[in-house]
Amino acid sequence: MQYNKLPHSTLEISKIALGTMTFGEQNSEQEAWAQIDYAIERGVNFIDTAEMYPVPPQEATQGHTEQYVGQWIKRSHKREKIVLATKIAGPRNVPYIRENMSLDRRNLHLAIDSSLQRLQTDYVDLYQLHWPQRQTNSFGQLNYSPPSHQEEVLLIETLEALAELINAGKVRYIGVSNETPWGVMTLLRLAEKHNLPRIVSIQNPYNLLNRSFEIGLSEVSHHEGVQLLAYSPLAFGCLSGKYLNGQRPIGARCTLFERFVRYFTPQGIEATQAYVNVAREHGIDPAQMALAFVNQRPFVAANIIGATTMDQLKINIDSIDVKLSDELLEVIQEIGTTYSNPCP
Numbered sequence: 549m550q551y552n553k554l555p556h557s558t559l560e561i562s563k564i565a566l567g568t569m570t571f572g573e574q575n576s577e578q579e580a581w582a583q584i585d586y587a588i589e590r591g592v593n594f595i596d597t598a599e600m601y602p603v604p605p606q607e608a609t610q611g612h613t614e615q616y617v618g619q620w621i622k623r624s625h626k627r628e629k630i631v632l633a634t635k636i637a638g639p640r641n642v643p644y645i646r647e648n649m650s651l652d653r654r655n656l657h658l659a660i661d662s663s664l665q666r667l668q669t670d671y672v673d674l675y676q677l678h679w680p681q682r683q684t685n686s687f688g689q690l691n692y693s694p695p696s697h698q699e700e701v702l703l704i705e706t707l708e709a710l711a712e713l714i715n716a717g718k719v720r721y722i723g724v725s726n727e728t729p730w731g732v733m734t735l736l737r738l739a740e741k742h743n744l745p746r747i748v749s750i751q752n753p754y755n756l757l758n759r760s761f762e763i764g765l766s767e768v769s770h771h772e773g774v775q776l777l778a779y780s781p782l783a784f785g786c787l788s789g790k791y792l793n794g795q796r797p798i799g800a801r802c803t804l805f806e807r808f809v810r811y812f813t814p815q816g817i818e819a820t821q822a823y824v825n826v827a828r829e830h831g832i833d834p835a836q837m838a839l840a841f842v843n844q845r846p847f848v849a850a851n852i853i854g855a856t857t858m859d860q861l862k863i864n865i866d867s868i869d870v871k872l873s874d875e876l877l878e879v880i881q882e883i884g885t886t887y888s889n890p891c892p
Contacts, residue, residue, distance in 0.1 A: 549564065552849045557721045559720075559721060561631050563849075563850060563851060564843075564853055564865055564868050565851065567852040569613065570603075573603070574856045581619070581620050587861070590865045594630070599611065599637055600642055611662075614663055614666035619668070627669055632669065633673060634675065635678040636655070636660070637659075638651050638678055640679060651706045656713060670717070672718070674749065677722075677723075678726065681706065682731075684727075704744075722748070723748055723751060723777070725779075727750055732774055749777050750765065751778075753779055754776060756783070757820065758783065758889065759889050760889060760892045777852055778850070782853075784801055785801055787824075787834060792824065811891045815890035816891040818890075819883060830876055835860075836863060837876075839853065839867035839870075840867050840870040843868060843870075
């Protein structure tokens, strides 16, 4: 396993991180524990979860993912061996979590206390804002529309509340997710101006079908040291090739949940076919090629993989040992130019 120290922190995290959003929906508690145990054996020390999980979100299962991870922590006595990250949900279609979902002081304190209780720990190493308070283009949205009114909770208020959580010892470091260059730079500016905690990471989607991070945020990452925790590196599993030619494998995520259509655009399907063909021509598993591409990006601190079976988990973790040649990277770039960012 490879490890990276997140700039502006003491966190040493594995290049492969274990994502947990299937825990409590597609994976039982026993399966979740088996995944964590295996990942730890392979050198993975970074586990990412969220109060909203599992996905797709629904009231009946909300919080189960953190509970499963918490039970593993209690059972294994290995809390100090992992870097634990979770997220607070914002005001977007999940009103059953709390009556008011604003990222204000009250909600941040309520959210962290509930997460800590489910996770059965006194602190989290990284606490992330799952998405911004304000209206932004995220989760595949395009055509930005400026908000017609001032946000009720400003970024400075959220940052001040996060500082309280750090001072209380409940959170070690803070990060953002589904954020924009403007949001990252504004948070950094506010932190410097008001002597408040600095965000140390950004968790955004990044894969061969969605390279939006490279357009603006990669430059921010380089100059400001806010590195990427890449989620959805296999584009909901599409880049494995298992959904090509109209296939819908039994039990697969996009078979079970038809809402996940982000990576099924006509261009996205054509690009996926091209990437899968190239991987097979070079004798590489398509999923491992897609993951290795993410692993080798200089701005990626951790690649957050997810799996529903142990076989998938093993293949995904083994991608750490796959090194893409310069020749293959050139071919990948040619495909990326032909199908320019087909699924942002």
